[in-house]
Amino acid sequence: MLLVKILIVKLGSIGDVIHTLPSLVAIRRKFQEARISWVVEKKASEILHGNRLLDDLIIINTAGIRRLKDFSSLRSIFELCKIKPDVALDFQGLLKSALVAKLSGAERRYGFSKNALREPESRFLLTDLVEIPNGKIHVIRKNLLLAEKALGVSVPEVFEFPIETDSSHQKEAEEIISKVGENFAILNPAGGWKTKLWDAENFGALADRLWEELGLKSVVTTAKDESFLAQRVLQNSKSRMIMLANPSLKGFYELVKRASIYVGGDTGPTHLAIAANTPVVGIFGPTEWWRNGSFRSEDICVERTDINCRTNCHRRVCNNWICMDISVDRVFDAVKRRLKVASRKIT
Incomplete structure (x- = not known):
């Protein structure tokens, strides 16, 4: 499968976003010419501003979507739809993140299998579920396993955290x-x-x-x-x-x-x-x-x-x-x- 547009769904929190950065590095390393987009909620978005590995950063208010009253959030969904991602990776494991992946229009929507989901009912909005081994596994490695099994990326031994700062x-x-x-x-x-x-x-x-x-x-x-x-x-x-x-x-x-x-x-x-x-x-x-x-x-x-x-x-x-x-x-x-x-x- 030739992937040209990849959507990362990790809405927050700040720690959750940081824990997903090594997966972004691994995805970009394998798909150097792909258009990679990330959808995130505003509170956790500062970490991603200016990230050179991303082509699009889409900030969304999921509470606004649920109320259908927040026009900026609806615009964010329209932005997602315009990108037309080929594949979405739901690293969050929640109903709201799976819904965002679904609304993006991505035909393939990867997420964790039932035993590894924080909200198991979210799996019904996904097309492909990735099994995660039982036992003690760090969340960074868990995220990388999702990227590996969904996209065939290599899981690195050393984790990288691309965080862009300025003067x-x-x-x-x-x-x-x-x-x-x-x-x-x-x-x-x-x-x-x-x-x-x-x-x-x-x-x-x-x-x-x-x-x-x-x-x-x-x-x-x-x-x-x-x-x-x-x-x-x-x-x-x-x-x-x-x-x-x-x-x-x-x-x-x-x-x-x-x-x-x-x-x-x-x-x-x-x-x-x-x-x-x-x-x-x-x-x-x-x-x-x-x-x-x-x-x-x-x-x-x-x-x-x-x-x-x-x-x-x-x-x-x-x-x-x-x-x-x-x-x-x-x-x-x-x-x-x-x-x-x-x-x-x-x-």
């Missing part, structure tokens, strides 16, 4: 570094779901340990609507060797490249830090490190292995929320071990 993003990072100095840690107390959050008070105590024992100042990064978490971190730090920052996603990407270490939960900035090849310590509770966390063996996850409620949890609300009850000592010990492996100079 404005570099300037964001430089302005922060000029104030905090070259040796710094990034702490991210946010997490989207409440159940993913490690207490901001703990982050404040961790910042004190980083300064007192390692000489590292901390940059606490959050989105603007999560600034209250950063303020709580600062309020609970005795040393106050902390700088609060709200960089753009790509500004954060440039900043985290320069960090000595990053500490955070299962959230978009953590996945950006991993993509940037920065030493990472993850703090995971209701989600799985082996699936969503770092694929690098040297990165460290601090998690509860002494409780039996974390398997396939994914709860956003929990009446017995103990999985994030993790001591500062454990996280700080992981930071020291990760820095030792990284062998980065700290003065």
Whole structure:
């Protein structure tokens, strides 16, 4: 089958988009002359802006489509139809993503088989289902297996994350570094779901340990609507060797490249830090490190292995929320071990 127009459907979140970038690289490597389009929701689209491997970036509001009232979303569907993709790959596994693939007009619509779908009923909108082996498999590799079985691409040993930045993003990072100095840690107390959050008070105590024992100042990064978490971190730090920052996603990407270490939960900035090849310590509770966390063996996850409620949890609300009850000592010990492996100079 000669493919000339390929549609990637990965609507969000930020982490989900990052986890699909290695598949984009593999597809472009095999189909160098193809027209490759990606449909994404606005909140996660910044990561893809300016990507040289894409011919089209289509931003869509799926809620608007469901209400049939958002004309910009309807225009996005018209854009898809004008492209007339030969094949669509639904990396999301949801009803809304399968619907977008269907509305695109692609004759072949690939997605995961029932056992690997987040919303199994979405399979009825697809034409081809790809079986994924049982067991622990990282979501990046899962996505690559879909691309491999659908399009015959080669699954790489080394994952690449094409994220285009410009001088404005570099300037964001430089302005922060000029104030905090070259040796710094990034702490991210946010997490989207409440159940993913490690207490901001703990982050404040961790910042004190980083300064007192390692000489590292901390940059606490959050989105603007999560600034209250950063303020709580600062309020609970005795040393106050902390700088609060709200960089753009790509500004954060440039900043985290320069960090000595990053500490955070299962959230978009953590996945950006991993993509940037920065030493990472993850703090995971209701989600799985082996699936969503770092694929690098040297990165460290601090998690509860002494409780039996974390398997396939994914709860956003929990009446017995103990999985994030993790001591500062454990996280700080992981930071020291990760820095030792990284062998980065700290003065």
